[in-house]
Amino acid sequence: MQEKIKIRLLKLLNDFVHENEIELYKDVVLDENIRLIGTSSVFDSMELVQFIVEVESLLDEEFEIEIELTSDKAMSRRNSPFISINTLTEYIVDES
Amino acid sequence: MNPKIKTILITGNRKGIGRYLSEYYLEKGFHVVGCSRSNSDLSHKNYTHFLCDVKVETEVKTTVKEIKKQNGGVDVLINNAGKASLNHSILTPSETVKDLFETNYLGTFLFSRECSKHMIKKKWGRIINFSTIAVPLDLEGEMAYSSSKSAIEKMSRIMSKELSTYNITINTIGPTPIYTDLIKVVPKDKVEEIINMQTIKRFGSFEDISNVTDFFISDESSFITGQKIYLGGL
Numbered sequence: 001m002q003e004k005i006k007i008r009l010l011k012l013l014n015d016f017v018h019e020n021e022i023e024l025y026k027d028v029v030l031d032e033n034i035r036l037i038g039t040s041s042v043f044d045s046m047e048l049v050q051f052i053v054e055v056e057s058l059l060d061e062e063f064e065i066e067i068e069l070t071s072d073k074a075m076s077r078r079n080s081p082f083i084s085i086n087t088l089t090e091y092i093v094d095e096s
Numbered sequence: 097m098n099p100k101i102k103t104i105l106i107t108g109n110r111k112g113i114g115r116y117l118s119e120y121y122l123e124k125g126f127h128v129v130g131c132s133r134s135n136s137d138l139s140h141k142n143y144t145h146f147l148c149d150v151k152v153e154t155e156v157k158t159t160v161k162e163i164k165k166q167n168g169g170v171d172v173l174i175n176n177a178g179k180a181s182l183n184h185s186i187l188t189p190s191e192t193v194k195d196l197f198e199t200n201y202l203g204t205f206l207f208s209r210e211c212s213k214h215m216i217k218k219k220w221g222r223i224i225n226f227s228t229i230a231v232p233l234d235l236e237g238e239m240a241y242s243s244s245k246s247a248i249e250k251m252s253r254i255m256s257k258e259l260s261t262y263n264i265t266i267n268t269i270g271p272t273p274i275y276t277d278l279i280k281v282v283p284k285d286k287v288e289e290i291i292n293m294q295t296i297k298r299f300g301s302f303e304d305i306s307n308v309t310d311f312f313i314s315d316e317s318s319f320i321t322g323q324k325i326y327l328g329g330l
Binding site for chain 2: 046049050053054056057060
C-alpha cells in the first residue's frame with residue numbers, strides 16, 4: 001500500500017508541476033526526495049496549499065483514505081510530513 | 097444566469113433570509129443546496145437538503161463531500177447560518193459566548209475552508225458571509241453577537257487575500273433589521289433605536305439582501321473581494 005501511495009503521489013506531483021507550469025532549477029529531478037516545503041521547495045506557499053488540496057482529494061477518491069493533512073497533529077510534528085513525497089507517504093500510512 | 101455557477105450552497109436556510117435566498121435562486125434556475133439542523137419542507141427538483149450542524153466539523157466535511165459527489169462541488173457558498181443573543185456583557189454566560197462563536201464564526205470558517213478546497217481546484221468560486229450593522233454601531237447589549245460577526249468580517253478579509261490567486265472572491269453583507277425569527281429576540285424599542293441610527297430609516301427587506309448577493313456572485317464582480325456592504329447607509 002505504502003509503495004502504491006508513493007507512486008501515485010509522485011505522478012500527482014509531476015502532473016501538478018507540469019499543469020501549473022512550475023519552473024524547476026536546472027538538473028532538479030522530481031523524485032520522492034524533492035523538497036515540498038522550505039527555502040529549497042519546488043513550490044511557493046500558494047502552490048503548496050493547492051498541492052495539499054489535491055493530495056487530500058486524491059487520497060479520498062482513489063484510496064478511500066480520509067485524512068486532513070493540515071490537522072494540528074500534522075502541523076505540530078517535529079518533522080513536518082511535507083518535507084518530501086517520502087515523508088508525506090509515511091505520514092499518510094501512519095495516520096490511515 | 098451566470099453560466100459558471102451551477103450549485104449554490106446556503107447554510108441555515110430552513111427559514112428567514114436563507115429560505116428566501118434558496119427560493120430566489122431556485123427561481124433563477126440554479127441548483128440550490130441547503131443545510132440546517134432540522135428537516136426542511138422546501139421541495140423543488142433542483143433543491144437538495146442536508147441535515148448539518150455548522151459547528152460540527154465532521155458534519156460539515158461530510159456535507160461538502162456529499163455535495164461534491166452529487167453536484168460536482170459548490171460554486172457559490174452563502175454562509176447564512178447564524179444565531180443572535182442579547183444581553184449585558186456582565187450578565188452574559190460563557191456558554192452563550194461559546195455557542196455564538198461556534199455557530200457564527202466557526203461554522204462560517206468550516207464551510208468556507210471545505211468549500212474552498214474544491215473552488216481552488218476549479219480556480220473559481222464565490223463566498224458570501226453574513227455580518228450585521230450591529231458591528232459598526234457598537235450596540236450595547238450585543239457584545240457577544242457583534243463580536244462573533246466582527247470576527248467573521250476579519251476572517252473574510254484575510255481569506256479573500258489568501259484565496260484571490262484562485263479566482264475565489266469573499267465578501268460580506270451586513271443587513272439591517274429584517275422581519276425574521278432572529279430579530280424576534282430584540283425588543284421593539286431597541287429595533288426602532290437601531291433603525292433610527294441608519295441613514296435610510298426603514299426595515300430591510302429580503303430583496304435588499306438578494307440585490308447584494310446578486311452583485312457579489314455575478315461574473316462582472318470578479319474584481320470585488322474582501323469588501324463589506326452594510327445595508328441602510330452605514
